[in-house]
Amino acid sequence: MSILRKNNARKGGFMDEIRCDEPSYLIWKWHPSGVKLGESNRENSIRWGSSLRVKDGEVAVFVYTQRNGIIQDFIEGPFDQTIQTKNLPVIASIIGIAYEGGTPFQAEVYFINLARIIQVRFAIPFFDVYDPRFSDFGIPVAVRGTISFKITDYREFIKLHKLNSFSLDDFQKQIRDAVSRHVKDAVTNAPATNNIPVVQLESKTAQINDIIESKIINHINETFGVTISSIDIGAIEIDKTSDGYTNLMAVTRDVTYMTVQAQTAANIKNIHDMQRIKAENYAEVLRIQREEAQYAQHKQTQMSNFAAFQTETQADVGIAGAQALGKMGESGAGNLNIGNGGAAGFNPAAMMAGMALGGAVGQNIAGTMNNILSGSNQHNSLGIAPPPVPISSYYIVINGQSTGPFDIQTLTQMASSGQLAQKSLVWKNGMAEWAEAGGVEELKHIFSQTPPSIPK
Known part of the structure; x- marks a missing residue:
């Protein structure tokens, strides 16, 4: 027993087992088992040769205070070894070889939980939100939700927070206050910025939740050194008993009614215009179809009575020719003027054209008269007309x-x-x-x- 005591005295006492068995923590300072934090100096005097156990998802931070500042060494889990100079190269290079052999050195050990997700509930009491279309009515709105975060970059986290004075309750309160400010700002500006009517805020919780996440994640990370895993807006509540809500609903109802009336009138006018246009188009289509049918019927009748149509056309030609003959003298086509010093007025081309036209007219008239005389000669001396000659x-x-x-x-x-x-x-x-x-x-x-x- 005396030998054990001598060896322990030479090595500076019993070796410690540095580990964290806390079931739930974010930042935890190591102290010997069975000793309350701050009651013993052993929590600040680490012995070479003590065992260090760091679980997966944890990081142990050795903090050594020197005149020139604070020196830190980080041991990421999983780790289960004896503390040696090769384990803590930064601290060992400063402390020196003199501490070998179990001699304690002044350092503090903090465990940071990288796996734990912290959830912070927040509740924002009623505050007024205004619809930009009706800025005279403030609607009381309250918001409740939860934010979840964890530490991912522990080096950045340590830069922003003092480990020796870290309090999880205070840290959660700081995050809660920051989140509440951002949530309140996002909900207040939602009607103007995102075109969400105040009376529809309750039904737009998911959309507002996405807006808040996009704005708050980077800010919380830069300010507190933690990563937000989710923001869950549990409820957005509107005080429907307030005067502002009652007045806004009355005004909105009137505007909606007038809008519906105007839209209905516009729709009816559009229907009437379309019906009028369709009726006009239909009447025009019927007119064209009627004229085409009449033309087709006329042509069919002409084809069925081709002989009569031909005779009728010849008669028209004869009349036109007779009229042309009557006017030939007006143009001086057949005149031969030889006067005192006057130029000859003889026009051979005009006379030939007149003769040709006269011949054609004469033939048509002769043919027509022949048909008439032939019909009259068919009567016998008794004045009784014989039956018509059969025509194939x-x-x-x-x-x-x-x-x-x-x-x-x-x-x-x-x-x-x-x-x-x-x-x-x-x-x-x-x-x-x-x-x-x-x-x-x-x-x-x-x-x-x-x-x-x-x-x-």
Whole structure:
């Protein structure tokens, strides 16, 4: 027993086991087990050879005060070894080799919990929030929530805080106050900055929560050296019994009603305008369709009565020609003026044109008169008209449609103009089915009157 005491005396006493067994902490100063903090000097006198145990998620900070300032060594967990100069190179280089052999050296050991997440609850009592559209009414609003943080950069944290005077309660209060200021500022400015009506703040908790997180995270990190893991706005409460809320709701209700009325009137006008435009467009479409149908019917009638239409057209040409002949003298086309010193007024080109036009008109008039006389000569001496000469009339297929009937004369003219070909299908009463025009005996001669195509 005496040998043990001598050895312990030579080495400066029993070695210590430096470790932290606190169940919940953020910053904890080591002191010997069974001794309250501040009751013994051993907590500031660390012996070489003592064992140091640092768990995963912890860091042990050795703080040595020197005349030139404070020296620190950091041991990150997991670590379980005996304290030697190679473990603490910074402190060992300052203290020197003289402390070897178990001699104590003046240092403090602090454990920093890097794994623990601290949650701080905050509650902001009612404060007035104003809607920028109705700045006369202040609405009382209260906010409650929780902020969670932890230490990630312990070196930065130690720069901002004194370990020997650190108090978790005071630290939490500082963070709570800072968070409350930022939350109050964000909620107050939400109506103007983020276009959130005051009466809808309660339903926009998630949006406001994101706004607060984006503004507060960097500030808390720079100010306190901790990293915020989450900000949870639990509730935003509006005092709906306040006069400001009642007055704002009344004004908002009136504005909403007028807005709805104006929007409804605008919608009705738009509907009427669209209906009017559609009606006008529909009437125009009907007019165009009606005119096109009338034109098509007119052309169909002309094709069905081609002979009468031709006679009528010839008569119009004859009338126009007669009128032209009557005016030929006005232009002096046939005059021959030989006066005293006057120039000759003879115009051969005009006279030839007049003769040609007169010949065409004469032929048309002669043809018309011949038809009239032929009809009159058909009466016999008894004054009884004989029955009309039977005329063969054929239906023809044009563009896949049956048109007609047309008499032989009309078909001859159509063959001359190319409207009727030998391959064209024709039919008349008495025929069993449609047949090609060139194969009908009665129609063969009309194609022989058609001149052949002009050679290239």
